[in-house]
Amino acid sequence: MELWYTEKQNDNLKLSCRVTKTLHVEKTPFQSMAVLETPGFGRALILDGIVQTTVWDEYIYHEMIAHVPLNTHPSPKKVLIIGGGDGGTAREVVRHPMVQAAVMVEIDERVVAASRAFLPELSSGLDDPKLDLRFEDGIKHVEACENEYDVIIIDSTDPVGPAVGLFSGGFYRKVHKALKEDGLFAAQTESPLFDLNFIARINDDVGAVFPIVRQYLACVPSYPGGLWSFTMGSKKFDPVLTPPASVPELPYRYYNKSIHLAAFMLPQFMQDFLGRG
Ligand code: SAM
Numbered sequence: 001m002e003l004w005y006t007e008k009q010n011d012n013l014k015l016s017c018r019v020t021k022t023l024h025v026e027k028t029p030f031q032s033m034a035v036l037e038t039p040g041f042g043r044a045l046i047l048d049g050i051v052q053t054t055v056w057d058e059y060i061y062h063e064m065i066a067h068v069p070l071n072t073h074p075s076p077k078k079v080l081i082i083g084g085g086d087g088g089t090a091r092e093v094v095r096h097p098m099v100q101a102a103v104m105v106e107i108d109e110r111v112v113a114a115s116r117a118f119l120p121e122l123s124s125g126l127d128d129p130k131l132d133l134r135f136e137d138g139i140k141h142v143e144a145c146e147n148e149y150d151v152i153i154i155d156s157t158d159p160v161g162p163a164v165g166l167f168s169g170g171f172y173r174k175v176h177k178a179l180k181e182d183g184l185f186a187a188q189t190e191s192p193l194f195d196l197n198f199i200a201r202i203n204d205d206v207g208a209v210f211p212i213v214r215q216y217l218a219c220v221p222s223y224p225g226g227l228w229s230f231t232m233g234s235k236k237f238d239p240v241l242t243p244p245a246s247v248p249e250l251p252y253r254y255y256n257k258s259i260h261l262a263a264f265m266l267p268q269f270m271q272d273f274l275g276r277g
Helices: 058-072 088-094 109-118 138-143 161-167 169-178 196-207 257-262 268-273
Strands: 003-010 013-019 021-027 032-038 042-047 050-054 078-083 101-106 131-135 149-155 179-188 212-219 227-234
Touching: 003 042, 021 109, 032 109, 042 109, 050 058, 058 088, 058 149, 058 179, 058 212, 058 227, 058 257, 078 088, 078 138, 078 161, 088 101, 088 131, 088 149, 101 109, 101 138, 109 131, 138 161, 138 169, 149 169, 161 169, 169 179, 169 196, 169 227, 196 212, 196 227, 196 268
Parallel strands: 078 101, 078 149, 101 131, 149 179
Antiparallel strands: 003 013, 013 032, 021 032, 032 042, 042 050, 179 227, 212 227
């Protein structure tokens, strides 16, 4: 008998993939969680019925959410990661040679536990001595910070449940305060094909607080539409006007210096919608 996992991506579309084994199912205090073995995507982490990451394509998302902001800042010494419980973003952040200290604030310690147990490719960076891992609400953490971080990376679930507040104008003001005077942040901001109104709202909210706001894109096949957006808010460095002069020589699989700039070149429908052009 064949077993299939089906994710309802919107009212009209579903993504299905064959499952060979259900490795873990749990109801945490914050969300429902499953880890599935799939022949198409490898192991997949599912939260509240939504694919968070898969071993097959995670490197694209994690390299892009980490190295684009890290290499936009000329000296990313102190970094904050909000969310990112699977560990993929932390793995990328700690291997950047300029990063001296990273704090990761994840609200749900059960996600980290499941990743440690079932997704060693992703959780491998969580024990790095550069990383200070804390289990608390990212919003509360940011509220208490002032002039502290060079780069903040918001690797959250979709804007539902505990992540809703991570996508608000009030939160971006707190992020601005938590950043140093030349700091910048990047956040995952959903599908440009399905969530353009949402991206435009984030663009306006970030633009109301930061002098520079930019979207960039990457292809992530396991996410709705296969094309994913990230939004960067920056106090000083514009990734488009000043792309990195050099990029650390790391064994990337997706990211490189050309992709860094190319990712900010938006398709016409996005430029039109966002009023750029
Ligand atoms: N790459 C994924 C995506 O785009 O769907 C996100 C992966 S990561 C598993 C997302 C994490 O954000 C989850 O583990 C969730 O518990 C965490 N999270 C959600 N809201 C949070 C909050 N307010 N503070 C800290 N972590 C939060």
